Amino acid sequence: MKNMILKFTRLNIILVLLLMHGISYPVAAQDMLQQYVSEALKNNLGIQNQNFAFQKSIYALKEAKGLFLPDVNFNTQYLASGGGRKIEIPVGDLLNPVYSSLNNLTGTGNFPQIENVSQTFNPNNYYDAKVHTSMPLYNAEIIYNSRIKKEQISLQQAQMIVYKRELIKNVKVAYYGYQQSLKAVKVLESGVVLAQENLKINQSMVKNGKAIRTVVSRAQNELTGLVSQLEDARLQSTNAAAYFNFLLNKPLNSLVEVSLSPVSFYKTDSVKSAKREELIALEAAERVNALAVRLNKTSALPKLSTFLDLGAQGDFIKVNNQSPYYLFGITLSWQIFTGNRYKNKVQQASLDLKVAQTQTSMAEQQLQLEAQTAQNKLTAAIQSYKAAMSQTALSAQYFRDEQRLYKEGEALYIELLDAQTQLINDQLKESISYLNVQTRETELERAAASYIF
Numbered sequence: 001m002k003n004m005i006l007k008f009t010r011l012n013i014i015l016v017l018l019l020m021h022g023i024s025y026p027v028a029a030q031d032m033l034q035q036y037v038s039e040a041l042k043n044n045l046g047i048q049n050q051n052f053a054f055q056k057s058i059y060a061l062k063e064a065k066g067l068f069l070p071d072v073n074f075n076t077q078y079l080a081s082g083g084g085r086k087i088e089i090p091v092g093d094l095l096n097p098v099y100s101s102l103n104n105l106t107g108t109g110n111f112p113q114i115e116n117v118s119q120t121f122n123p124n125n126y127y128d129a130k131v132h133t134s135m136p137l138y139n140a141e142i143i144y145n146s147r148i149k150k151e152q153i154s155l156q157q158a159q160m161i162v163y164k165r166e167l168i169k170n171v172k173v174a175y176y177g178y179q180q181s182l183k184a185v186k187v188l189e190s191g192v193v194l195a196q197e198n199l200k201i202n203q204s205m206v207k208n209g210k211a212i213r214t215v216v217s218r219a220q221n222e223l224t225g226l227v228s229q230l231e232d233a234r235l236q237s238t239n240a241a242a243y244f245n246f247l248l249n250k251p252l253n254s255l256v257e258v259s260l261s262p263v264s265f266y267k268t269d270s271v272k273s274a275k276r277e278e279l280i281a282l283e284a285a286e287r288v289n290a291l292a293v294r295l296n297k298t299s300a301l302p303k304l305s306t307f308l309d310l311g312a313q314g315d316f317i318k319v320n321n322q323s324p325y326y327l328f329g330i331t332l333s334w335q336i337f338t339g340n341r342y343k344n345k346v347q348q349a350s351l352d353l354k355v356a357q358t359q360t361s362m363a364e365q366q367l368q369l370e371a372q373t374a375q376n377k378l379t380a381a382i383q384s385y386k387a388a389m390s391q392t393a394l395s396a397q398y399f400r401d402e403q404r405l406y407k408e409g410e411a412l413y414i415e416l417l418d419a420q421t422q423l424i425n426d427q428l429k430e431s432i433s434y435l436n437v438q439t440r441e442t443e444l445e446r447a448a449a450s451y452i453f
Contacts, residue, residue: 032257033175036248040171041164043249050160057149057156064146068136076129078316081122089117130311130327137305137330140298144291151288158281164453165277167247169446173439174244179258180435181237187427188230194420195223202413215413222417226424274449276367282360289353296349299342302334367447374447378440381433388426388433395419395426 041047092114099111136142199219205211242252309327312319402419405411445451 033172036175036244037168037171039250040167040248044167044247045249046163047160047167050163054153054156054160057153061146061149061153064142064149067139067142067145070133070135073132074130075132077127079123079126079128081120081124083120085121086118087121089119092116125316126313127316128311128313130309130313132307132309134305134307136303139303139305140301141295141303144295144298148288148291148295151284151291155281155284155288158277158284161277161453162281165446165449165451168451169442171244171247172442172445174240174247175256176435176438176442178237178240178244178256179438180431181233181240182258183431183434184233184428185230185237187424187431188226188233190427191420191424192223192226192230194424195219195226198416198420199223201407210409211413218413218417222420276449278363278367279360282356282363286353286356286360289349289356293346293349293353296342296345299335299338299345302332304330304332306330371444371447374440374444378437378444381437381440385430385433385437388430392423392426392430395423399423 093116096113099113102111103109199216202211202215202219206213206216241254241256244256245252245254248254307327307329309325311325312323313325314320314323399416399419399422402411402416406413406416
């Protein structure tokens with residue numbers, strides 16, 4: 001009996017130490033958590049999709065810049081035709097009288113009679129092979145299109161950072177949630193040990209005639225209930241680990257390394273927010289809309305370009321010194337009237353710009369409110385956590401007092417059981433309060449955009 005009491009006392013001392021120090025960050029937890037964050041940024045499928053979209057916007061900019069360069073094409077064609085329109089050329093009627101006179105004068109037949117020529121308009125057995133080079137000299141649409149693509153890169157880059165910050169927030173909250181689940185398991189395991197010890201004490205007291213058998217049944221029921229809660233807590237812990245691994249794009253049953261260290265309090269001074277990437281993205285979208293207005297206005301401007309053809313043409317397979325040719329030219333295109341289509345497009349783009357400007361102003365106010373609210377929530381969470389720690393310490397003292405009185409026969413078992421239940425509940429509330437502190441701190445980090453990549 002004495003050894004049992006000593007063992008129970010040592011258990012209480014361990015429990016009090018856990019209550020006084022808390023179960024929270026692991027040893028070198030920040031380094032460990034930072035490793036997990038880096039792993040998530042590297043492997044998360046959502047980040048990979050964002051990176052693909054960013055790379056796509058880069059190639060879109062390169063494509064737009066390519067419009068300033070010459071466009072070179074090789075073209076060749078072969079034509080065979082028959083029938084169709086013809087032109088009659090009376091070369092025989094014109095030259096035969098002359099040829100006859102010449103033959104009479106010379107007394108020879110050196111000048112033969114020829115037929116009239118009937119020439120079709122469509123070429124027959126004809127080829128044309130050329131290298132066609134064209135290049136814009138002035139085209140405002142190409143200029144503004146390139147600028148828009150450049151701003152879209154800034155927009156995509158800001159959106160990718162926004163996604164990364166959200167991922168970091170989710171990874172940290174999931175990590176803290178898994179830590180809290182482990183603490184809940186540990187608290188319930190300690191509660192099971194307490195219930196087992198109480199069962200042994202009650203069995204001993206009944207055996208010695210100091211208590212009735214009802215206390216043994218009640219202790220067994222309490223033990224069964226705590227075991228059931230423990231199994232549920234373990235299942236929740238398994239699910240929390242699976243969700244954390246999901247964010248890291250790892251097998252769901254991968255081991256999550258967590259160790260224990262004393263509670264660390266947080267700095268609750270006002271945090272100066274960095275410029276949120278959401279605002280950067282909206283400002284980039286605003287610039288895109290402004291450029292779209294200018295782009296639509298360029299429809300009223302002329303377009304100037306040049307071209308050069310280098311090639312050869314003639315009868316098929318026949319190539320001589322007359323076959324090669326070049327053709328150079330400059331083209332000017334200027335739309336005079338389009339039924340006000342482009343004017344209406346300018347108006348639409350102007351309205352889109354006003355909408356973007358309004359969204360930027362609204363978002364700036366909302367983000368400031370979010371940062372201030374997150375700061376206040378963190379301060380309140382820390383106060384609640386301190387209160388929970390104090391309540392747990394009182395519950396531990398109350399449990400020890402009730403246990404001593406019960407052993408001395410001055411308290412009922414129901415009072416001891418109530419003290420035990422209150423102690424376990426306060427421990428769980430403390431762990432939840434600390435999780436709330438960690439979550440609020442992560443939300444403040446997200447709202448302030450203070451995480452440094």
